[in-house]
Amino acid sequence: MGHIDTLRGTGGPSPVSFEDFDSRLLPAWETLRGPAGRPCPRVEAAAKVTGCARYSGDRHLPGQLYGAILRSPIPHGEVEHLDASRARALPGVHAVLCHHDAPALRWRKCLLFDPRVRFVGDEVAAVAAETPQQAADALRLIDVRYRPLPFVLDADRALADGAPRIHADGNLAEEPKRYARGDVERGFAEADVVMDLVFTTQAALHNSLESHGCTARWENGSLTLWESTQGIHQIRADVARHLELSDNRVRVITEHMGGGFGAKLVMWKHSLIAALLARRSNRPVQLMLDRTAENLAAGNRNPTRQHVRLGAKRDGRLTAIEVTAVAAIGANAVSGESSNVTGVYQRLYRCANVRTEQLAVHTNTGPSCAFRAPGYVEGVFGLESAMDALARELALDPMALRLANYTERDQVRDLLYSAPDGLRGCHARAASAARSPDAPHLKLEAQAVRRGVGIAAHEWGGGGSPPAYAWAKLNADGTLDVVMGVQDIGTGTRTGLTQIAAEELGIDLARVTVHIGDTATGPFAPQSGGSATLATLGPAVRAAVADLGARAVDAAARLHDQDVTALCRERGRIVRSDGTAEWRLEQIAEALAPQMLTGAGLRSGNPPERSVRTFGVQIAEVAVNVRTGEVVVERLVAAHDCGRVINPKLVASQILGGVTQGVGFALFEERLVDEATGVPLNANLEDYHVPTQADAPAVVVAPGDRPDTAANAIGAKGIGEPPMIPVAPAIANAVYDAVGVRITELPLTRARVLAALARAGEAG
Ligand code: MOS
DSSP states (O other), rough: HHHHHHHHOOOOSSSSOOOOTTTGGGGOOSOOOTTTTTTOOTHHHHHHHTTTTTGGGGOOOTTOEEEEEEEEESSSSSEEEEEEEHHHHTTTTTEEEEETBBBBOOEEEESSSSSSEEEEEEEEEEEESSHHHHHHHHHHHHHEEEEEOOOOSSSSHHSSSOOSSSTTTTOOOSOOEEEEEHHHHHHHHHEEEEEEEEEEEBBBOOOOOSEEEEEEEEETTTEEEEEOOOOOHHHHHHHHHHHHGGGGGGGEEEEEEEETTTTSSSHHHHHHHHHHHHHHHHHHHEEEHHHHHHHSSOOOOOOOOEEEEEOOOOTEEEEEEEEEEEEEOOOOOOOOOOOOOOOOHHHHSOOOOOEEEEEEEESSOOOOOOEEEEEHHHHHHHHHHHHHHHHHHTTTOOHHHHHHHHHHHHHTTTEEETTTHHHHHHHHHHHHHSSSSOOOOOOOOOGGGEEOOOOOOOOEEHHHOSSSSSEEEETTTTTEEEEOOOOOSSSSSHHHHHHHHHHHHOGGGGGGGEOOOOOOTTTTTOOOTOOOTHHHHHHHHHHHHHHHHHHHHHHHHHOOOOGGGGGEEEEEEEETTSSSSEEHHHHHHHHHHTTTEEEEEEOOOTTEEEEEEEEEEEEEEEEETTOOOOOEEEEEEEEEOOOOOOOOHHHHHHHHHHHHHHHHHHHTOOOOTHHHTTBOOOTTTTTTTTGGGGOEEEEEOOOOOOOOTTTTTTTTTOOOOGGGGTTTHHHHHHHHHHHHHOOOOOOHHHHHHHHHHHHHHHHO
């Protein structure tokens, strides 16, 4: 969990100090003159659009087999009898693993192949065969008899007396997370109004374009995994520990991947299964999950119920905030979920009296895990819907209410924010963008359509932190290679880091190659998560290149018999301060060859006296058809604070993607599980609707580009997760504005909208 805490921006300062190449020794960039800050296309764009970019499933190694996993058809039970002899006898089958014929490896709270199954999709057995078809046939020939056990699908019933016990230590997955400051009872006693509301959010599925999976190969006792992962070093450490190998006997490679959204932060069972199948069969094994397996067993956003109470004075000042959140996390605590539903209640508004509680509960459903801003997407729906209700109750402008409770401090850590005005700036930019007149209008029947506007704000981490490292080398022709043990999960990490390296050395983008995605060559970097990758690795890259640059100055002095103190580095050249001489870096590199200039840099700690957070405000404009219940998001203004914008094109891409994913979560994405059988009904892309272009609103990106110079040496913070956070409450608040009905359950399906309208009609 340590790594994850770091991702979420709660990690403490590094206990180790390496003064030499520490990124804190770098002066903050004042102005950008090189490639950073420019909207350049991704460096791998051509490889991706031509199909040359290789993903985990694109490996075709000599002799490679295909793995497949047999999954439980029932939500809870014991494997009473398992006979794989017919599968083993099938031509083309090279290995079969099950609970009585596999190493008894533990995975989280269970065994890799556990004789107890706890959700539909739980792993029961695995095969490797020469073709995917043979593997599928072999699975069908495994005879399994299950003894069904009573099961439980929702959190309330799982906590009730006499509920089926999912793990030996009970259905409460962990100690409740509790937080308090001030005196909440007094806060409510002082309030003029108290809002008391219950919100629920649904289970949503990640549906990364590329599913989970890997290709595993053993050579001389060493394992290579081509894995679709957000953390190559995390996978290496976890696989090595489980298989009792030393770290350098496991190599994890992620050249390109088609998204993860949090579901690929940690090692899942398939990585170990692929490795064991490959060892058993003495062949490389590729094991990619199909879409059904992906949606049954490889993560989801846990459903929540949040009981929210807000107390406020007539003028809008909050006197108390209280929330109890219950999350149904499924059959396993995967780790990496860190779903912090209550965090935003603690930080977003200035309030002396706050009490929060969060329970994580096991259910007989697929394990949940981190999903783009885990906890915050859910929590902000509750908090920002409640704030909207409070604004209505007090007849205050919803933005004015938020600004009346503005805080420049992180109240949890009792520290000033590194950007105390960050959120204020988002409000201002959102307001001015929302006033622009170019709102498109849909051709819906005018009489049936009501239009409305809603707002929601948020805060989040994304400031990055140590440890992370970068190594740089200058080739004889003046081109630069930078090596890091990080991965690009599809966000544009490779491109942003290339821009930062080129900017620091003052050379063209085309002369820089960033090498990432391989634990064998790259030094440690954390998982790509918490929106922290650029802010974590960027300063390390700058430090490595600056270190190399300092050596270039030294080398120039020796080569040209100069006093080193009279020389400095300027835009790809070494110049004499009096302007009488200068040498281009490639001249130095060529003169030195085959000697080589290298550099090593590391990410320093964050400023101890500041809290580095990101912020955002979104304004949604919706049209609601009161006859059909259809909600159409016509326009959405997104104003986010991510500090310095290293690449406006990539930032806009994250905002468009996050908003679109948020629209799906707000309006229709929901995993449905059959109450009678525990079987998920829509673990596919036919019945589980993700948004298409037709569902995407016109997104107005109102980015700030104010370097957060107090945060780190590049002044940049994350933007990966934030754009999804406030979408649902902004839309729900707009629906209220349009039709006067507050819907407290996500998603806002047509059926829910119509039911709410009918209830309001009866009541009114
Ligand atoms: Mo993120 S949900 O930390 O990939």
